[in-house]
Amino acid sequence: MTLANRRKTISAAVMFFALALLLVELYPIIITLLNGFRRDIVILSGQKFSANQFTLDSYMLVFKNKQMMKAMGNSILVGLLSTALSVGVGAMAAYGISRFKFRGRNALAYSFLVFRMLPQMSLVVALYLMFRSIGLRDTIAGITLAHSSFNVPYVIWMLIPFFTAVDKSYEEAAMVDGCTRWTLFRLVFLPLVAPGLVVAAVFAFINSWNEFLYALILTGVKARTAPVAISSLIGGDTLTWGQMCAASTVMLTPVFVFTLAMQRFLIRGVAAGGVKG
Amino acid sequence: MTFSRRPATSQTGRVALKRAGGQGSPVPFLIPALLIVFAVLIFPIVFSFVVSLFDWPLSAGGGERRFIGGGNYVALVQDAEFWNSLKLQLGFIFIAIPLELLLGLGAALLLNREFQGGRVIRALILLPVFFLPIVSGMTWRFMLQPRYGALNNFLLMLGAPEITWLGDPVFAYVAVIIQDIWRMWPFVFMLLYAGLAGIPTDVLEAAEIDGAGFWKRLFRVILPLLYPTILTALLLRIIDALRIFSEVYVMTEGGPGMATTLFSLYTHRQAFGYMKVGMSSAMAIFLLLISVAFAVTLVRKNMSLEKLEDQGGNR
Numbered sequence A: 001m002t003l004a005n006r007r008k009t010i011s012a013a014v015m016f017f018a019l020a021l022l023l024v025e026l027y028p029i030i031i032t033l034l035n036g037f038r039r040d041i042v043i044l045s046g047q048k049f050s051a052n053q054f055t056l057d058s059y060m061l062v063f064k065n066k067q068m069m070k071a072m073g074n075s076i077l078v079g080l081l082s083t084a085l086s087v088g089v090g091a092m093a094a095y096g097i098s099r100f101k102f103r104g105r106n107a108l109a110y111s112f113l114v115f116r117m118l119p120q121m122s123l124v125v126a127l128y129l130m131f132r133s134i135g136l137r138d139t140i141a142g143i144t145l146a147h148s149s150f151n152v153p154y155v156i157w158m159l160i161p162f163f164t165a166v167d168k169s170y171e172e173a174a175m176v177d178g179c180t181r182w183t184l185f186r187l188v189f190l191p192l193v194a195p196g197l198v199v200a201a202v203f204a205f206i207n208s209w210n211e212f213l214y215a216l217i218l219t220g221v222k223a224r225t226a227p228v229a230i231s232s233l234i235g236g237d238t239l240t241w242g243q244m245c246a247a248s249t250v251m252l253t254p255v256f257v258f259t260l261a262m263q264r265f266l267i268r269g270v271a272a273g274g275v276k277g
Numbered sequence B: 001m002t003f004s005r006r007p008a009t010s011q012t013g014r015v016a017l018k019r020a021g022g023q024g025s026p027v028p029f030l031i032p033a034l035l036i037v038f039a040v041l042i043f044p045i046v047f048s049f050v051v052s053l054f055d056w057p058l059s060a061g062g063g064e065r066r067f068i069g070g071g072n073y074v075a076l077v078q079d080a081e082f083w084n085s086l087k088l089q090l091g092f093i094f095i096a097i098p099l100e101l102l103l104g105l106g107a108a109l110l111l112n113r114e115f116q117g118g119r120v121i122r123a124l125i126l127l128p129v130f131f132l133p134i135v136s137g138m139t140w141r142f143m144l145q146p147r148y149g150a151l152n153n154f155l156l157m158l159g160a161p162e163i164t165w166l167g168d169p170v171f172a173y174v175a176v177i178i179q180d181i182w183r184m185w186p187f188v189f190m191l192l193y194a195g196l197a198g199i200p201t202d203v204l205e206a207a208e209i210d211g212a213g214f215w216k217r218l219f220r221v222i223l224p225l226l227y228p229t230i231l232t233a234l235l236l237r238i239i240d241a242l243r244i245f246s247e248v249y250v251m252t253e254g255g256p257g258m259a260t261t262l263f264s265l266y267t268h269r270q271a272f273g274y275m276k277v278g279m280s281s282a283m284a285i286f287l288l289l290i291s292v293a294f295a296v297t298l299v300r301k302n303m304s305l306e307k308l309e310d311q312g313g314n315r
Helices: A003-035 A040-044 A057-064 A066-099 A105-116 A121-134 A140-164 A169-177 A181-192 A194-210 A212-219 A227-233 A242-259 A265-270 B011-025 B027-052 B072-078 B082-110 B120-126 B131-143 B150-157 B169-197 B201-209 B216-244 B246-251 B262-274 B276-302 B303-311
Strands: none
Touching: A003 A227, A003 A242, A003 B082, A003 B120, A003 B246, A040 A242, A057 A066, A057 A242, A066 A181, A066 A194, A066 A227, A066 A242, A066 B027, A105 B027, A105 B072, A105 B276, A121 A212, A121 B027, A121 B262, A121 B276, A140 A194, A140 A212, A140 A265, A140 B246, A169 A181, A169 B150, A181 A194, A181 B011, A181 B027, A181 B131, A194 B072, A212 A227, A212 B246, A212 B262, A227 B131, A227 B276, A242 A265, A242 B131, A265 B169, B011 B072, B011 B262, B027 B276, B072 B216, B082 B120, B082 B169, B082 B262, B120 B169, B131 B150, B131 B169, B131 B246, B150 B303, B169 B216, B201 B216, B216 B276, B246 B262
8 A cells, every 4th residue: 555545544534533423423413403393292202303394383483482582682682781791891901911010910810710710509699699689680780790700700811812912012102192091992902902802702692692500590580591491491291392492503503603603712712711601 | 913013112102101001000990890700709709608607598488597607517518418419529520521531632633634624523523512501401301311312212223122311310320421521522622632733743753753653652742742731621621510500400400319419409409499598508618619729720730821921812
C-alpha cells in the first residue's frame, strides 16, 4: 500500500467512526424533532416512524395553548431584559476592571468568576423567601433579577479580554481631547468592543432561555417561563409527548442557530461557565 | 481584532491619561454590578446561612420560627436520606466524569486531523451540550418509557422482555448518569480538541521522527502538554456536576423512591416537599462551600486574569 493510499484509508476510517459517534449524539435530538410532527396517540402506540404520520397537530396545539404561548413570551421578555441589564452593567464593570489599576482588582475579578460558578440550588431558597416578602415572587422583574445573578458575572468575565485588547493610544488620544472617563467608555470603548457585546449578549440570552430551577421556584402562573411550562406537559396522567417535542423544538431552534453561528466563540463562552441551566 | 487606524501616541496623550487615571476612579463603573451582586448573590448567601440556624417552616401555617443554632446541621448528619443523596451525588460525579474525560480525550485525539466533513461533524457533535437541560431530561425519559420508548422498541424487537427502566432504582440511576455522559462528553471534547490544536505540530513531528510510538507520544508528549486543559475541563465538569438538578428533576423526579435524589434534588425536597426551609438552607450552605472550594481552585490554577487578558478579543 502506498503512503497516499494508507492516508486515504485512515481518513475514511476516521470519517466512518466520526459519523457513528455523531449518529449516537444526534439520535435523541432527532427523536425530539421527529416526534413533534406526530400525534400523541401514534407515539403512545409505539408505531414505527413513517412519512404518513406527519402532522402539524402538535405544533397547532402548542401554538393554541395560551399558557404555553404566554410562557414563551415570558421567556423572550426575561431573556431580553436580563441580557440588556447584564450587558449594560457588565460592560461597565468589565471596563472598570480592565482599564483601571486599583487595589483588590484581581480579587474582584476572581470573585465575579467564582460567583458565576455557585450552584443555583444554594441561592434559590433564600431568593424565594426574599422575593416572597417583598412581592417580587412570580413577577417578570423578580425572575429577571434572579437571572442576572448568573448573567452579570458571566458577561463581565466574557468582556474583560475584549476591553483589554483595545489599544492604549485610543484612550490617550481621547484624553488629550479632554474626554471624561464616561464619554471615553461610551463613545470610544463601546463601539470598539461591539463584537464582544454581541457574543456576550447571545450567551447571556441562552443562559436565561435555558434556565429552569429559578423559574420553577420563583415563578407561578404569571411569570412562568417556557422550560417550566414544557416540563408540565409530562407527568402524572398527562403524557403529551408530541406537544412536548414540538414546544421543545421551538425552544431549541434559536439555541442551535446561535451555537452553529458562534463556533469561533463557543469555547470561551462555555468555559466561562455558560450554557448550563 | 486588529485596529489598523491607530491614533498616534504622543507624550501629551500619555500624560493626559496618567492624570485622568490618577483622578478617575473605577468605582462608578463598578457600582451597578456590585449592587446586583450584593442583592442577588451576597445577601441571599448570608440570608441562607441565617435561615440554616433556624427551625423555619416554609409556610406561616407550619408553626413558629425558632432559633436552634447548629441544630439543622446536627439533624442533617443524623439523616439517612442526606447521606443517601450525598452518596448518589458522589457516585454520579465519580462515574460520569471520568468516562466523559476518556470519551472526550479519545474523540479529540481521533478527530484532530483533516478528514472529509470534519468541520461539520465536529460542530454537530457539540449540539447535545446546547440541548436545553430539561429537554434532554425529558427526551431521555421518553426514550426509556416501557412499550413505546425507543430503547424498549429496540429490545422488544430482539425478543427481550419489556423493562420499565425508570421504575427500577438501579437502572434509573444508571440512566441519569448515561444522560449526563451523552450530553457532556462533547463539552470535554470541545475543550481538549482546542487544547490539542494548540500543541505545536513540530513538537509532535519531532517525537515521531525520534521513533516514539503512539502510546509513548501520548503519555510523554501529548498528555503533559494537554494537562492544564484537562485540569480545566475536569474542574469545570465537577463544578457543573455538583449542581445538577433540572435534567434529573424532569427525568425521574428523584425516584423511584429516593434512587436518583441527588444532592440538589434533596435540598429542593427539604424546602418544598418537607417544608423545612432551615434544613434545606443548611444543605445549601454545605453545597456552596464545596462548590466554592472547587471554583477557587479552578480560578487560581487556570483562569488567571493575565491569561484572560492575553487572549485578546478574538478567541
